[in-house]
Amino acid sequence: MTLRLMEGTEAIAEAAILSGCRFFTGYPMSSFTKLLEHFAQKLPENNGVCINAESEIEGINMTIGAASTGARAATGSCGQGLALMQEAIAEAALNETPLVIFNMARNQQDYFQATRGGGWGDYRTITLAPKDVWEAVEHTQLLFHLADLYRAPVLLYGDDLIAKTQVGVEIEAREFGTLPDKNWALDGKLSGTGKSRVTWTFAWGKHNTPGLRADKHWRNIAAKFDAINNIEARWEQQYTDDAEIVVVAFGTVAKFVESVVEELRTKGHAIGFFRPITLWPFPNDALEQATNSVRRVLVFELNAGQMIDDVKLSVADKTKVQGIGGVSVHDSGLSYGDLLSAQSILTRIEEIITGDKK
């Protein structure tokens, strides 16, 4: 195995290109900017195209166009940039155009944006939240597969830490199984034959080859996301068998929480750890089982309380659920604040353990 020292954004770009991504577009915004720079450098050398979009709205619509031809295509941004893309993410979900979106978020305040979305219609967005650069590489490759498998836009919830951390990585091809033919892809080869195609959210089809039209089509889309909800939830759990307290966290923040839980275990506390890997679908059933016989479910997230809604929807007795994170942003507004430290997480959990003993 040969490891190469790379920052997260470079590793993600390489993983995407290895997955067959041939189109990327983006608009600078930290923590995302470097991802754009790496694609701009690497895609032309790999028979691909990277466009410096003049806005995020243009970027995602270019990506929809590229993906509508059957090419593997991606875009990205964070926060406000992702906000600008919401109309188009919904559109891609409803007209079934597979594409990958990299949210190199500045912190954890985009959880609702990612999992609820701000677009229109009955759609959901598969969202993977890696805990480190290695997992971001794996998720990038998996996301291109999931996008094609389900013909849907999918999202990586990365962050400033993943973007900037340099680690030794080896990026190798991964097999995820066979995919359906892209017989829907627009190539113009059926133009003029009487069997030409149309990609349209309303699914009217053509006069000669009528589509399902909106009502049936949107019911099917809803059923598809229902099915994904049942199949694709991913999570990681530790020490939940004998835990009296389970701490829930996602993304890079979860890695800090995991180490704190390890430390508390060595001190003899009956504490466990649960990390949703997919933010949507949220691993509701797994979390319910993991927390059935615990005393407390603590949620550590660096925002005002977003994932905690999903935790409460999962845990049978929601009075057990308590948020122990909070808004914690670097004063620049561009990264995490000082709550992201093993020490402050440890203190918050220990306070609760001591309080419970009184």
Place this chain on the structure above:
Amino acid sequence: MNYIATNAPPAEKSKLVANSHSPLLQTTEHHFCAGCGEPVGIRILLEALSELSLVDGSIGVVGHGCYGGAVTTIDVDILQCLHGRAPSCATGIKRMRPESTVFTIQGDGDMVNEGLQEVLHTAARGENITCVLFNNGVFGDTGGQMTTTSVIGQRTKNSINGRDPAAHGFPIHISNLIASLEGSAYVARGAVHKAGAIAKTKRMLKRALSLQQQGAGFTMVEILTMCPTGWFVPVSEGGDYMADSMEKIYPVTVLKNIA
């Protein structure tokens, strides 16, 4: 100028005067109003594609306006995109399929209101696509409201006493803007209110599509189209109304044609 009543069907039924549909339509059934200029624009675009033998491999991107419904009848692979975003989607398509002839169909509301930024940037980048604009100076589809290209004095449902610069600002001359950008190779403004204008406009479309095939850069044909319904004028007066109002402000001409 007569204004028609919109609370009842027209007194006189419209009648078929000529059968002239394009070979590239899957059916002659359509949803356009009598006297609408857009189906004429679509016909000459499709004729231009056929006559240049560019049908095989051609892909269209269609925005939101009355022309939108025609995605079901035009026998070309089509992406029906979000309002205003056709030039960006077409960019993605063309970059992945450079051998395809890629065109957009948009209206003034779609291109000049909602999507102005997209078309300007796409033109400036010199993308090898052809944008076709049906300019009727109103949001036809939503029932005849003012757009950025409505001419001064034009009565619409939300400029009921006529477009007044003090309240509504001035019209945007989109083709002139596009022509001023280095990335554009060909920009022309045609019209479909007279036989001569239709023939001329078809030549413009052919030139634009041929230049795209040569990789010359961004090409665009603006077509002034009648919208008697959205203008609230009788069908038979649509052409004259257009000649008296829009055509005076937006003259039919080739604005840019790189040699």
